[in-house]
Amino acid sequence: MDKPKILIIDDDPVVRDVLSQIVDSLGFCSDIAVDGVEGLRKLNNTKYDLIFTDLNMPKMDGLEFLREVKSISPLTPVAIITGYPTLEDAVDAIREGAKDFITKPFKSEQIKTTIERLLRERMLLRGISSGGNAVSVNELYKEVVKRLEEIAILQSVSTELDELYDxxxxxxxxxxxxxxxxxxxxxxxxxxxxxxxxxxxxxxxxxxxxxxxxxxxxxxxxxxxxxxxxxxxxxxxxxxxxxxxxxxxxxxxxxxxxxxxxxxxxxxxxxxxxxxxxxxxxxxxxxxxxIENNTLYEIFYTTLINTLKSLVVSIEARDSYTMHHSERVTNYALQICDVMKLSKEEKEIIQFGGYLHDIGKIGVKDTVLLKPSRLTEEEMDEIKRHPIIGESIIRPLRMFTSEKDLILMHHERIDGNGYPLGLTGDKIPLLVKILTVADTYDAMTSTRPYRAALSHAAAIKELQRCSGTQFDPEVVKAFLQTPVGRGGYYEIQEK
Ligand SMILES: [Fe+2]
The missing domain is CATH 3.30.450.40 (GAF domain)
Known part of the structure; x- marks a missing residue:
């Protein structure tokens, strides 16, 4: 009987050589092609028992090649070999009919297992297509069920793990x-x-x-x-x-x-x-x-948060009146969280979202943001865009759902007269309501170019007056029990 013929397609000559040496040493007969186009040409003239192909290649990539193979020679199994696989690559390849997915650098043992398994499957398939017996059908069925189970399990593993970030x-x-x-x-x-x-x-x-x-x-x-x-x-x-x-x-x-x-x-x-x-x-x-992706993501995430925070600090630093605003707001909001006995996770959301809640002010013109006098209605409208701009900055980072709410909704009022969405009380998350009280208290007790700061007592009176219309009464009540709500000061942490 002839040795099984195995075609190897890779644009990297080193990979081609190593793989064909492994294949030959295992007692099979290897042939090589430098890309999908050459691979198809060879496939038209020769019958192969198995094909190994790279994914990223010039002229025709692995997936395109895979599709062509399926129409020319549907029973020839194809295994993908690639250097930097993503989960999407693997899923795409399996969807297109790839029988296995091997990552470089590979071991000869791994190649052997793949070849043996795929050739066994191919033999069974051939047996069936030429009127095979019940035993081979049954065996193939078992093989297929096993592979399907494995793929299903691995896909559910991937999906489950992909949803976690911590x-x-x-x-x-x-x-x-x-x-x-x-x-x-x-x-x-x-x-x-x-x-x-x-x-x-x-x-x-x-x-x-x-x-x-x-x-x-x-x-x-x-x-x-x-x-x-x-x-x-x-x-x-x-x-x-x-x-x-x-x-x-x-x-x-x-x-x-x-x-x-x-x-x-x-x-x-x-x-x-x-x-x-x-x-x-x-x-x-x-x-x-x-884990590798997540660790990279965590590094990226931390770097990004720090960059965003320093961006906020620099926006606030341009304006002596709003200097350290976000830091104070975050601290006040955390104090409310303590009184309301919120969880560590909720406080972490405040910690990030609090610092970033005004990030959208990056998109507001300096002439408006730094205007030393009262704003016109038009200018007010421009300022009012900052929650939406902020949300669009954070949106691409899909892990930020709750933080995004803080940015988008911190000017909403429970009576529905806030902006930008006009949400009413039950539609506004508790953390947002907390941030709103903290934000407003700090705005009132800070000097603005066009008005002096309100005293602590006057600010508290205003919060109480608007409790139930602008603010959630429970949150106002909690704020009054915080150190700052009782008249204490928050020391800015100079870095
Ligand atoms: Fe704001």
């Missing part, structure tokens, strides 16, 4: 999902730090940190490969005897192991099946990608 929440979710996916009761997730694996989340008991040197973890980290500890041996996470196998999965970004996932105490079985190990490895890859 790393700690992601860690907890990872442990929960791994335990569900592999039907195991003890799952640990840890991150490497200064020679230790520090456990970030776990089901069941575990040590808080494990020294890496000399332990089995050291080998996994060095080899960047999964490892199975047999039952009966010692569990490195608890120092107890293992009742079932323990599977260690390294989590890798930029070719470095940054964390480990440990799975043991299987329900209804002692050993992991090959499929479960494959699933755990794929799960580990998804998880690594998500």
């Amino acid at each position: 790393n700690n929440e992601i860690y907890e979710r990872i442990v929960f999902m791994a335990s569900r996916l592999l039907t195991a009761n003890e799952v640990c997730f840890g991150i490497l730090s200064n020679g230790y694996l520090r456990i970030k989340s776990a089901t069941g008991k575990t040590k808080k940190e494990i020294p890496i040197a000399g332990s089995v973890l050291e080998k996994v980290i060095k080899d960047k490969e999964y490892h199975v500890i047999p039952s009966g041996e010692t569990n490195p996470f608890t120092e107890t005897k293992l009742k079932t196998e323990l599977l260690l999965i390294p989590l890798v970004t930029n070719n470095e192991v940054f964390g480990l996932l440990s799975i043991t105490n299987k329900i209804e079985a002692v050993n992991f099946t090959e499929d479960e190990i494959y699933l755990a490895i794929t799960f580990g890859k998804k998880v690594s990608l998500r």
Whole structure:
């Protein structure tokens, strides 16, 4: 029988060479093409049993090529090989009919598994199309169901993880999902730090940190490969005897192991099946990608918040009357949160949104913003655009829903006479109502170019007068119990 023919398409000659060497060394026959166009030409003249293609290539990219292959030779399996995959790439490729998705740098073992699996599927498919028997149909059906299940699980994993932004929440979710996916009761997730694996989340008991040197973890980290500890041996996470196998999965970004996932105490079985190990490895890859993206996002997020804050500080600094306004407003609002016993998360929203609530003033002309006399109606209208401008600045950052409300709605009134939306009380979130009281109090007690500052007593009287029309009475009541509401001062924190 002829050796199975495998076509390799990549514009990178190094990848082409390495892959074709692996393919040949495994006893198959490799052929190469530099891009999708050449690949199609070859496909028209030769029958291949399997194709590996890169995703990003000149002339014709991997997805386009995939579509063409499906019309010329629908039974030829195609596996995608790519350097910097995104989840969207993977989902697109699978939708277009790719049978596997391999990320560079790949290992010969991985290529072998993929080739074997895809050739087995192809054989079964061919058997069926040429009037195959019930056994092959049944086997293929099982293969397909398995693949579908895997894809469904991995897609739900991706969707679930993509909805989380807080790393700690992601860690907890990872442990929960791994335990569900592999039907195991003890799952640990840890991150490497200064020679230790520090456990970030776990089901069941575990040590808080494990020294890496000399332990089995050291080998996994060095080899960047999964490892199975047999039952009966010692569990490195608890120092107890293992009742079932323990599977260690390294989590890798930029070719470095940054964390480990440990799975043991299987329900209804002692050993992991090959499929479960494959699933755990794929799960580990998804998880690594998500954590890497999230960490990048967190860095980006913090940098962005700091940039936005300094932007606000610089807007306020142009005008000595509004200097430190947002800082004071945030502080007053946080004091109200304390009186109303709001959660840490709610206070964090105030912390960000409070500083940024007037960010839209960037879009208001200096001549209006810094005008030393009373504003005309037209100028007032221009100022009134700042909540909408602010919201549009923050909108692209989809994690900011509550903060966005603070920016968009902080000039709304509970009687519906505010701007820009004219919302009434029940439509205005509590945090916005809190910020509104804090904002108005600070505006009243600050000197404006065209009027002197109101005294504390006069400002409080005004808040009480407008309680129930402009402001939420509960919030006004809470403000009166805060240190500043009782006449205290807030020290500006000079940085
Ligand atoms: Fe404002």
